[in-house]
Amino acid sequence: MDIFGIESSDGLLSSWRHGADTSGLLEARNAQAVAAMTPDERVLLERLQGIHKANAEETLRSLFGAPVFEDEGSKMWSVTAxxxxSTLGLLERWGALTLLWQANGRFIYARRL
Structure with a gap:
């Protein structure tokens, strides 16, 4: 897709929309996300490292309360009420569960649980 001479696959449009390039390898994107995090966000990330598929929803509910959005296959919590x-989401697709953390304009962090 071409918008004003910019190919959407080059990551620039994603950067404008999300504040982070959503193309490329997940590990590289996550490294960029960690670099963009505040010290408090890094502390939260350390707590989130212990989350696995079986306890993900329970853990997020204990940290942030009820989801602000809930639909079939996805739930979202607000980190900044x-x-x-800044939101954390659980996305379930084809039996896989993914933790997605997006801080608008700064980073997107994702990890398959």
Missing amino acids: ADRS
Whole structure:
């Protein structure tokens, strides 16, 4: 797809929309996300490393309460309750569960559980 001479596959459009390039290898994107995190966000990330498929929803509910959005196959919690600029989600697709953390304009972190 070409918008104003920019190919969407080059990562620029994703960077404009999400604040982070969503193309490329997951490990590289996650390394960029960690570099963009604040010290408090890195502490939260350490806590999230212990999450696995069996305890993911329970852990997020204990940390953040009820999801702010819930649909078949996805749930979302607000990390920043005041403005929801940072959200954590659980996405279930084809039996796989993925943890997705997005801080608008700064980073997207994802990990398959």
